[in-house]
Amino acid sequence: MKNVKLIIEYDGTNYSGWQIQKNVITVEQVIEKSLNDITGENIKIIGSSRTDAGVHAKGFVGNFFTESKIPCDRFRNILNGKLPKDIVILNSEEVQLSFNSRFDSRxxxxxxxxxxxxxxxxxxxxxxxxxxxxxxxxxxxxxxxxxxxxxxxxxxxxxxxxxxxxxxxxxxxxxxxxxxxxxxxxxxxxxxxxxxxxxxxxxxxxxxxxxxxxxxxxxxxxxxxxxxxxxxxxxxxxxxxxxx
Amino acid sequence: MKNVKLIIEYDGTNYSGWQIQKNVITVEQVIEKSLNDITGENIKIIGSSRTDAGVHAKGFVGNFFTESKIPCDRFRNILNGKLPKDIVILNSEEVQLSFNSRFDSRxxxxxxxxxxxxxxxxxxxxxxxxxxxxxxxxxxxxxxxxxxxxxxxxxxxxxxxxxxxxxxxxxxxxxxxxxxxxxxxxxxxxxxxxxxxxxxxxxxxxxxxxxxxxxxxxxxxxxxxxxxxxxxxxxxxxxxxxxx
Known part of the structure; x- marks a missing residue:
């Protein structure tokens, strides 16, 4: 299992914030959908923050665990090819299994x-x-x-x-x-x-x-x-x- | 009859440019529709330029002739109350009848x-x-x-x-x-x-x-x-x- 850290930029205008909620579209949901399409897994991203509807991010951090054989630094380009124009992955890299983007934030x-x-x-x-x-x-x-x-x-x-x-x-x-x-x-x-x-x-x-x-x-x-x-x-x- | 000069800002992302064309939405068409609703006339705006689809403007100039009794400097606020968020009138004022925003541009x-x-x-x-x-x-x-x-x-x-x-x-x-x-x-x-x-x-x-x-x-x-x-x-x- 690998732990992948993502740095994410998004235009929050058309989203009900980061975190998944019922009946609305969120940034987390859109990225997880792409990740699941890519890996065939059922991935849950741990997010550094819960941004509100309409709030933007230039350096949001998230991490997820995967069994996929895709090299961690390749997730960036593969995701960017699938994501809508208002979300972009700036970086993807493997981090220690203990890394948690929410609780480790200083x-x-x-x-x-x-x-x-x-x-x-x-x-x-x-x-x-x-x-x-x-x-x-x-x-x-x-x-x-x-x-x-x-x-x-x-x-x-x-x-x-x-x-x-x-x-x-x-x-x-x-x-x-x-x-x-x-x-x-x-x-x-x-x-x-x-x-x-x-x-x-x-x-x-x-x-x-x-x-x-x-x-x-x-x-x-x-x-x-x-x-x-x-x-x-x-x-x-x-x-x-x-x-x- | 009065000649009204408009200074217009617009986000051109969702428009097929300034000038009216068939089967697409243009900035000119949207503003003329609002002007016609306001005055009950059939107004045609003379535009300083023909910006292309997706091009923006912070200081587009147009002028139109009207018989309306609305004070010329009031058109700004009345139009802004009707126009969509991606178009805004920055100024409206009466100018000489001879003024033509296209041909007088220096x-x-x-x-x-x-x-x-x-x-x-x-x-x-x-x-x-x-x-x-x-x-x-x-x-x-x-x-x-x-x-x-x-x-x-x-x-x-x-x-x-x-x-x-x-x-x-x-x-x-x-x-x-x-x-x-x-x-x-x-x-x-x-x-x-x-x-x-x-x-x-x-x-x-x-x-x-x-x-x-x-x-x-x-x-x-x-x-x-x-x-x-x-x-x-x-x-x-x-x-x-x-x-x-």
Missing amino acids: GKTYSYTILSTPQRPAIGRNYVYHFRKNLDLGLILEASKEFIGTHDFAAFKSSGGNTKTTVRTISNLEIIKRDDYIIFTITGDGFLYNMVRIIIGTLIEVGLEKISPKNIKTILLSRNRNMAGPCVPPGGLCLEKVYY | GKTYSYTILSTPQRPAIGRNYVYHFRKNLDLGLILEASKEFIGTHDFAAFKSSGGNTKTTVRTISNLEIIKRDDYIIFTITGDGFLYNMVRIIIGTLIEVGLEKISPKNIKTILLSRNRNMAGPCVPPGGLCLEKVYY
Whole structure:
């Protein structure tokens, strides 16, 4: 038996997220279908994350076990020949049998992109959150620093996820403005359900002067979801990288 | 009667170009349908260009005549409320009755984007030409200068367009490399049928060392389409701006 690690890019626009669910199409389901066609086996991929509907990934990691004699590094090209245009395998390789893409993850980087133009975008509309109102980037930068470090992020978590602890460590939160785009890049040891999107929603409230940068600390300590900002839409979010 | 000028952005992926044709869906047709619903008239938009299937636009210009009492600057929001997500009106305004978006155009800027990665892209795949092979950017830059100025571009024109002359002036051709992207931006007083895509196809041949930068002059002088490079795919092309 071999353990194969995949690095996967996908455009999440037309999928109900990564994980298999009834009555909807997910990325996991589409890749497993191709794998089963190729191997004749009944393969289940272990995924590094559960991305939501409409969320994208440039470096999703998954692994699966197979008895197939296909060389592990060949799965990339064979799968790419079968997968639809919005999913692509960037790499496939054999890893130790003990490797588990979910539990061995030491951290992840996500990006979130806001487009600030007077009219909604047509080109690239599925990859950004279009936000018309003017944002004070200085305030956003100031507030963003409050998230760095180890905190209880209970206030920045949607109900529904089940985790033992709501304590997470954010090691980096960068914000770049390029033309009409504001790109947030956030790295942490792990993220609670909707945590990135609620952090961005809170930073937007800061940029609108509805929340003061000084209040981020209070919101974290409150552990109260109602104190934080809204969960922003999924299209702007992209899982960039998973660390092992 | 009023003459209304529109600036239009569209994602051309799902359209057979701008201009109305039988049995296919075009951008012109979709906007005219909305205009007719709004005004109760039978409106025909004069377009600045005939973009091909799959080509995008960030600054397409069109104009139409109407007897409607709707203020000209209101057409933007009314149309945007009706148009599909891949078409958006960036501006609408009244212009002189003599204004013709096609014949009054003094020049246009197009961009063309190449993505150079080992695997095909999933995210943003409709907006780039994915090209795996390594390109010598120094040679491309050298060759690009040969296009600047007034030349007979007959060798860089697909058959089918009908124009009085094949002489055009290119005032600018910039090439930027950003991460894995190569972005060409080309400005001229007008472009022949497929001219931008054949120029880019020729520059790619230069980057592959199949055509020498010195040979561009010879190809121009030959007026022979077979001497130039191939016409690259439409998805990488975007009409950025039309000048009046």
